[in-house]
Every structure is written in C-alpha cells, then in structure tokens.
Amino acid sequence: MHISQKCSVALHCLIFINEYSGSTNVTSSLLAMSTGCNPVIIRNILGGLKNAGIISTQSGVGNTKLARPPEDITLYDVCNALEPDGLKKLFGIHPFPAALCPVGRSIHTVLEMPYGVVQRDLAESLKSVRLDSIIEQFRGVSAQAPPAG
Amino acid sequence: MHISQKCSVALHCLIFINEYSGSTNVTSSLLAMSTGCNPVIIRNILGGLKNAGIISTQSGVGNTKLARPPEDITLYDVCNALEPDGLKKLFGIHPFPAALCPVGRSIHTVLEMPYGVVQRDLAESLKSVRLDSIIEQFRGVSAQAPPAG
DNA sequence: GGTACCTGTCATATTAAATATTACAGGAGG
DNA sequence: CCTCCTGTAATATTTAATATGACAGGTACC
Numbered sequence: 001m002h003i004s005q006k007c008s009v010a011l012h013c014l015i016f017i018n019e020y021s022g023s024t025n026v027t028s029s030l031l032a033m034s035t036g037c038n039p040v041i042i043r044n045i046l047g048g049l050k051n052a053g054i055i056s057t058q059s060g061v062g063n064t065k066l067a068r069p070p071e072d073i074t075l076y077d078v079c080n081a082l083e084p085d086g087l088k089k090l091f092g093i094h095p096f097p098a099a100l101c102p103v104g105r106s107i108h109t110v111l112e113m114p115y116g117v118v119q120r121d122l123a124e125s126l127k128s129v130r131l132d133s134i135i136e137q138f139r140g141v142s143a144q145a146p147p148a149g
Numbered sequence: 150m151h152i153s154q155k156c157s158v159a160l161h162c163l164i165f166i167n168e169y170s171g172s173t174n175v176t177s178s179l180l181a182m183s184t185g186c187n188p189v190i191i192r193n194i195l196g197g198l199k200n201a202g203i204i205s206t207q208s209g210v211g212n213t214k215l216a217r218p219p220e221d222i223t224l225y226d227v228c229n230a231l232e233p234d235g236l237k238k239l240f241g242i243h244p245f246p247a248a249l250c251p252v253g254r255s256i257h258t259v260l261e262m263p264y265g266v267v268q269r270d271l272a273e274s275l276k277s278v279r280l281d282s283i284i285e286q287f288r289g290v291s292a293q294a295p296p297a298g
Numbered sequence: 299g300g301t302a303c304c305t306g307t308c309a310t311a312t313t314a315a316a317t318a319t320t321a322c323a324g325g326a327g328g
Numbered sequence: 329c330c331t332c333c334t335g336t337a338a339t340a341t342t343t344a345a346t347a348t349g350a351c352a353g354g355t356a357c358c
Contacts, residue, residue, distance in 0.1 A: 001152045001153065001232050001235035001236070001238055001239055002151075002152070002239065002241055002315080003150045003151070003240050003241060004150060004241055004345060004346085005240075005242055005243050005345085005346085006241075006346095007240060007241075008240060008241060008242040008256070009243050011256075011260065011263075012243070012246065012252055012253070012256050015259070016250075016252045025304095027303085027304065027305090028304080028305075029303095029304085033247055033250070034246065034250040034252055034253050035243050035246055035247070035253065036243055036244070036245035036246050036247060036253070037243055037346085038346075038347050038348065040306095040347075040348075040349090041346065041347070043306065043307085044306090044307090046306095047305090047306070057305075058304090058305085059304080059305050059306075059353085059354050059355080060303080060304050060305055060353075060354030060355040060356085061303090061304060061305080061355055062304060062305080063304095075263060083150050086150035087150070089150055089151055090151065090152055091152050091154075091156060091157060092151055092152060092153055092154030092156075092157060092316090093154055093157040094157055094161070094184050094186055095185070096185035097161065097183065097184055097185050098182055098183050098184070098185060101182070101183040102168075102291055103161055103165045103168070103183055103287065104161070104183050104184065104185070105294065106287060106290040106291055107157070107161050107164075107287075109290045110283060110286050110287045110290050111157060111160065111283075113282070113283070113286045114160075114224060114278045114282070114286075117274065117277070117278055118224070118271070118275060121270060121271070121273075122267070122271055122274065125270035125271065125274075126267060128266065128270075129263045129266055129267065133262070133263070134259065134260075134262070134263050137259045137263075138252065138255060138259045141255040141258050141259050142251055142255055145254065145255065151344080153316060154316085154317090155316090155317095176332085176333065177333080177334075178332095178333085186318085187317070187318050187319070189317095189318075189319075189320090189335095189336085190316095190317065192334065192335065192336085193335090193336090196334090196335070206334075207325090207326080207333090207334085208324085208325050208326080208333080208334050208335075209324075209325035209326040209327085209332080209333050209334055209335095210325080210326055210327080210332090210333060210334080211332085211333060212333095241345090
C-alpha cells in the first residue's frame, strides 16, 4: 500500500517556491539539492505542476513561481497534476480471474461500486487540504526549530 | 499511485467463500483457480484474514468459512488484515531531504498534518463499505449475466 | 558571437516492491 | 499409509519507481 513519493516532493517544492521565490531564483537544481532528488525528477514534477497551472517557470531562466495563491491549491490539484486520473488506478485488480467462475466473471464490475465510493471520498479529502494550511504548518515547525539550532 | 491487488483478491475470495462454502469445500487451490493467482498468494491472504478473525480455516482440510456475518466485515477490516498499519505507509516521502535547508529539515514533520487528515478520512471511507453490500452487488451483476449467457 | 546556466525531454540504468514459483514440514481423514 | 490439504520459507521473476547521462534549445550577460 503505497503512493509514489512524487506528491511529497511536489509539496516540498511548492513550499520552497512560496517561501523563497521572492528572494532567490528557484531552479530545478536548487530544488534537487533541497529535496535530495534527481534534477530530472524535479523537472518532470515541475512540468506537471506547470501544465496544471499551479506554477510558472521561465524556460532557460528558472524563475519558478506559484501561478496562483496557496489557498487556491489543494492536495487534490497537486496529485492530479502529477498523475492525471491517478485515483482511478488506486486499487490494483487481479487481471486474470477465471471467466468460467461466476465470481471471476463479474469481479471487475462488482468492485466498481466499493472502489468508486472510496475514490470519491478520497478525492473530497484531498480537496479539503490546501497549500496555505501546509505552509502555515511549515512556518510553525520552522519556528520551533530555528536555523541556528 | 497504486495499492497492491491483494485487496481485490481478498474481496474475490470473501465473496466466493460466502456464496459457496455451504455447498463446496473451499480450498486455496480452488480460490487460486478462480482468481487466477498463485495458491501461495491465496494462502498468505487467507492467513491474514484468519488472523484478523474474518474467516476460519481448518488446517489440512480447507473448509474455509466466514467467521462473522458479511455486515460485520468492512473494507477497512480487510485492508488492515492484509497489511496492518498499511494506511500509515500510504504516502511515500523522499527519504533524504537536505538537513541544511529549512524546508528539507522540517518536511517530514510538516507532512504529518495533511497526510494525517487524508489517512483518517480514507479510513472512515473504508469502514463505510461493508461486505454485505459488495455481495449484494455481486448478486445483482450475476443476475444480469447468467451462467448460460 | 561566445559563454554560462537554465529548461524540457529523450533513452537508459538501477533500485525496490509485488507477484509467482518451488519446496517441504505437518495436520486430517479415509 | 496414502492423499489432499495448510502454513511457511527461500527464491525467481516481473513490474513500477526512481536515478542517471545526454542533448537540443531558450535566455541573459559580457
């Protein structure tokens, strides 16, 4: 039971961009260092966020910024930017049930109902978490552990 | 974004057990054929369900049965039986953020809040789906596509 | 015009996780 | 004592996630 860590990296980047894009040229290699991920991974993630209208980047320059205020960015937006229709692929289903068995023949259809319920609930939950609250959280945690240690 | 297909296989098995344990000796190889999975995988899944008190099996015999009525078995119970604390590992987090960066230093702590919210909501959603409704669904689908069809 | 640094996107490792397979000890029952 | 079953371990194999190296093209600065 595991969702790729891209979502966490994306949130890390968004916090970083929000906090520092005013004072620094935020580039993919800077974010790569901060997250400990490969720059190519970062560029892919930023590409997804850019296509979704969450951030803006300037080709050849960097200058990455949020394209809209943090209160208009939800966890759902981020997940969807990284993997469109990702929720639909949430539950894996065994691909070769026996067609001769009544259960095997219908299992894929039967599971649409329960899994649909969970997918819709999960989407709602993701939509309820906004970036501004995560940033608030970050500032709170930062204040408790100041740079000078 | 993907959760292992064990959950789907487990539901398949539970439906099968509920429908046929009265008239047949339900064994792991029978379930393996029906699901198209390996018997060992089935035995592992059944083992988890048994430990969780969802089904009972008789060592050396088979005779697999539901240990409690379908309305007392939720999707949450099943997921938890297969992978205890699985929800806590739902979101992957990049393991090596830079300790020198304010964001990198605190990201793991910061993410506890948003991910906690989603984990709790997801748990509630999983608890809201009960096996009896899935069985009802199965019977409905089966009726539409009869064995002879 | 050249240099430096950036983005965006290939193609291709490498790593880690899920699933499958083989094997075998031990229970149950005819 | 033979057969079929469970439970579990050790080990492939497959598939997905992540990392890496490479390069074309944009921008800015000198």
